[in-house]
Amino acid sequence: MSEVALQAPPLEAPAWTVRLRRGWTGRLDDLRLALDSLSSHKLRSGLTLLGIVIGVFTVVAMRALLTISGIAIGIMTVILIFMVQSGMSASFARQLSTLGPNTLFVHKWKWGVSGSDWWKYKNRPHVTMLDLRALQQNTTLPVAIAPLVNTLATVSHAGKDVKGVDVRGTTDGYLDATGWQIRRGRFITALDQEIGANACIIGADIEDAFFKGQEPLGQQVRVGPNMRCDIVGIFARKGNAFGQTQDLRVVLPLSSFIRTFGSKRGLVVAVVAPEGKVRETEGEVTAVMRNARHLAPDQEENFSVNRQDKLLEGFEQMMKATNITGILVGIITAIVAGIGIMNILLVSVKERTREIGIRRAVGARRATILWQFLCEAVMVALVGGAVGIALASGAASIIDLISPLPARVDPRVMLGGVIGSAVLGVGFGLWPALTAAMLQPVEALRYE
Amino acid sequence: MALIELEHIVKTYDLGLSKVPALRDIHARIERGEFVAIVGQSGSGKSTLMNIIGCLDVPTAGIYRLSGRDVSTLSDDQLADVRNLEIGFVFQSFQLLPRASALENVELPLVYRGVAKKERRDRAVEALATVGLEDRMKHKPAELSGGQRQRVAIARALVTQPSLLLADEPTGNLDSRTGEEIFHLFLDLHAGGNTIVLVTHEPKLAARCPRAVRLVDGLVIADGPGREVAAANAEALGAEALAQFQAAERAAQAGARP
Numbered sequence: 001m002s003e004v005a006l007q008a009p010p011l012e013a014p015a016w017t018v019r020l021r022r023g024w025t026g027r028l029d030d031l032r033l034a035l036d037s038l039s040s041h042k043l044r045s046g047l048t049l050l051g052i053v054i055g056v057f058t059v060v061a062m063r064a065l066l067t068i069s070g071i072a073i074g075i076m077t078v079i080l081i082f083m084v085q086s087g088m089s090a091s092f093a094r095q096l097s098t099l100g101p102n103t104l105f106v107h108k109w110k111w112g113v114s115g116s117d118w119w120k121y122k123n124r125p126h127v128t129m130l131d132l133r134a135l136q137q138n139t140t141l142p143v144a145i146a147p148l149v150n151t152l153a154t155v156s157h158a159g160k161d162v163k164g165v166d167v168r169g170t171t172d173g174y175l176d177a178t179g180w181q182i183r184r185g186r187f188i189t190a191l192d193q194e195i196g197a198n199a200c201i202i203g204a205d206i207e208d209a210f211f212k213g214q215e216p217l218g219q220q221v222r223v224g225p226n227m228r229c230d231i232v233g234i235f236a237r238k239g240n241a242f243g244q245t246q247d248l249r250v251v252l253p254l255s256s257f258i259r260t261f262g263s264k265r266g267l268v269v270a271v272v273a274p275e276g277k278v279r280e281t282e283g284e285v286t287a288v289m290r291n292a293r294h295l296a297p298d299q300e301e302n303f304s305v306n307r308q309d310k311l312l313e314g315f316e317q318m319m320k321a322t323n324i325t326g327i328l329v330g331i332i333t334a335i336v337a338g339i340g341i342m343n344i345l346l347v348s349v350k351e352r353t354r355e356i357g358i359r360r361a362v363g364a365r366r367a368t369i370l371w372q373f374l375c376e377a378v379m380v381a382l383v384g385g386a387v388g389i390a391l392a393s394g395a396a397s398i399i400d401l402i403s404p405l406p407a408r409v410d411p412r413v414m415l416g417g418v419i420g421s422a423v424l425g426v427g428f429g430l431w432p433a434l435t436a437a438m439l440q441p442v443e444a445l446r447y448e
Numbered sequence: 449m450a451l452i453e454l455e456h457i458v459k460t461y462d463l464g465l466s467k468v469p470a471l472r473d474i475h476a477r478i479e480r481g482e483f484v485a486i487v488g489q490s491g492s493g494k495s496t497l498m499n500i501i502g503c504l505d506v507p508t509a510g511i512y513r514l515s516g517r518d519v520s521t522l523s524d525d526q527l528a529d530v531r532n533l534e535i536g537f538v539f540q541s542f543q544l545l546p547r548a549s550a551l552e553n554v555e556l557p558l559v560y561r562g563v564a565k566k567e568r569r570d571r572a573v574e575a576l577a578t579v580g581l582e583d584r585m586k587h588k589p590a591e592l593s594g595g596q597r598q599r600v601a602i603a604r605a606l607v608t609q610p611s612l613l614l615a616d617e618p619t620g621n622l623d624s625r626t627g628e629e630i631f632h633l634f635l636d637l638h639a640g641g642n643t644i645v646l647v648t649h650e651p652k653l654a655a656r657c658p659r660a661v662r663l664v665d666g667l668v669i670a671d672g673p674g675r676e677v678a679a680a681n682a683e684a685l686g687a688e689a690l691a692q693f694q695a696a697e698r699a700a701q702a703g704a705r706p
């Protein structure tokens with residue numbers, strides 16, 4: 001016992017504490033050194049290049065800057081593509097929310113068609129009030145007929161703005177055509193339409209935004225730049241479709257809508273067929289429309305009668321296209337930026353061969369050297385990623401300011417950008433970092 | 449047990465077309481506490497031998513035991529640890545990190561040992577004080593003279609308190625007065641109990657080492673008291689080197705016995 005007690009304390013700390021500390025102090029030190037070499041070496045000379053003397057930059061600085069801006073632009077593009085795409089699925093969700101399986105849509109465009117025929121459809125005449133009247137008067141089968149026209153606009157009340165509200169113009173047939181329900185108050189009447197009344201029905205989200213604990217009925221909201229209208233009804237809450245709320249909306253009489261937002265957009269006329277008679281109804285609607293447009297029997301139709309399944313098809317195609325674009329841009333960015341990272345890292349390894357030799361000579365393990373260079377690669381990539389996210393957010397807030405579309409970069413997408421660039425750094429930094437780690441100490445020390 | 453045991457050490461550089469035999473059959477033992485000089489003409493294999501002893505390189509054949517452990521059985525990580533824990537290496541060209549201060553350079557081996565920051569700093573300051581550089585700690589290598597740089601390198605070698613101090617021509621890049629100062633530092637360190645192996649091509653320095661080993665074409669030709677081996681080496685180098693050596697020796701004797 002006493003012998004044990006008399007023994008001198010061990011000179012070395014226990015192995016696990018050493019390992020732990022070697023881990024942390026080593027890593028932190030590497031991190032600092034990586035930062036150091038980046039800042040002292042490349043960025044600083046990069047800034048010099050931008051600002052002061054054009055003669056004093058190194059190729060490495062140029063490359064670092066180019067790589068960083070490459071990553072930045074790539075990340076920004078990918079983020080913006082995702083933003084636009086989610087915007088599109090939002091607007092699609094809004095449209096789909098009005099659709100039933102028995103509903104036909106008379107429209108200038110043929111749904112689900114993209115690309116080559118674009119001009120043909122573009123040059124067709126809009127569906128107008130005259131077409132609507134013809135359908136209302138001359139068809140027998142439909143259960144309900146309602147015109148639809150919509151836009152995104154800002155709605156305000158008492159100094160508060162809500163952007164990106166789905167504002168629609170329609171007539172009294174809307175509820176039957178879409179299955180929407182009124183919770184309180186009333187819907188648009190034929191009289192409202194006739195006189196262009198300043199009346200509107202608001203969705204549940206609008207009620208929440210402006211009238212917490214108040215009675216909305218009888219109050220006024222401003223729709224778009226200059227229309228004031230009285231709230232006459234409130235829709236029952238619909239919930240989300242495709243992750244997008246369906247309750248951020250205001251419905252106006254069609255005539256009031258056209259007065260405020262103009263008549264340029266043309267209508268979509270929703271026609272609800274009786275159960276099991278979709279084909280017949282489609283035939284009748286087509287005949288009435290041909291007649292209204294005065295088409296000779298051999299003339300091609302200059303309107304389309306669409307069904308929901310067509311729309312779904314077209315939407316899927318479009319989503320696929322933007323997805324592919326996003327993925328392609330992402331891949332190209334990753335490759336270009338990755339090669340850039342690899343390149344500056346290889347140069348850095350070469351320049352610092354002696355330093356690697358010195359570190360190995362005083363006891364750095366291979367893994368430590370590997371880690372040091374990986375840190376550096378990730379750092380370059382993260383700087384690029386951060387700049388890209390900042391640019392995308394900037395672009396989004398500009399879009400938000402100058403358009404009625406609500407645009408902002410989803411925090412999850414930002415996180416994705418950060419993770420993506422870190423992965424990029426590791427992926428393309430691995431090879432140069434490995435070459436650094438595999439250097440033989442003697443040869444590295446001898447390197448000039 | 450001897451600190452260093454070399455048995456039939458062979459090192460051949462394979463250049464593809466030809467093979468260069470740098471070390472042919474080296475036998476040597478060095479005990480703890482010795483101060484050994486390695487002398488020999490340029491290309492005789494001194495650096496090659498030092499790199500093997502310092503675990504920076506491995507022999508083509510033969511057995512090298514450090515503290516009784518055969519280093520050929522060690523993994524790359526274990527060799528790194530041996531370099532870190534047991535060996536302090538001083539190079540002719542200093543080999544300091546150019547962007548780090550003197551203090552940070554000296555701390556470096558402790559970083560890889562996992563020593564906490566505060567203790568690291570204290571030990572590095574102490575090592576720098578040992579070599580007389582306590583007032584230059586924040587300087588970068590470029591802001592130091594050659595002699596001062598070599599002192600930083602020596603402090604870095606000392607900071608881990610290694611069992612073996614290796615120096616490959618530590619005075620080779622210095623003028624003779626500064627070289628003399630650095631050599632004195634090694635003599636002091638030896639007096640303090642350190643084991644030192646030092647390569648030099650200056651006979652007058654080798655002569656003052658208790659023991660010297662002379663290499664010729666990768667073979668040990670002489671091994672004995674520094675004065676004798678150095679004299680033989682100087683002779684081999686030619687009349688001029690011999691005259692220089694004798695002059696230095698007379699001066700040293702006159703200085704030693706006032």
Ligand SMILES: Nc1ncnc2c1ncn2[C@@H]1O[C@H](COP(=O)(O)OP(=O)(O)OP(=O)(O)O)[C@@H](O)[C@H]1O
Pocket residue numbers: 461462463468469470488489490491492493494495496497649
């Ligand atoms: N990496 C290498 N590749 C090929 N040959 C080498 C290599 N390193 C050394 N040599 C050869 O091995 C022999 C011994 O070299 P070494 O560097 O050990 O000599 P030295 O005694 O240290 O010489 P000096 O006094 O000039 O430093 C020389 O012939 C040299 O050309």
Ligand SMILES: [Mg+2]
Pocket residue numbers: 494495496616
């Ligand atoms: Mg040499």
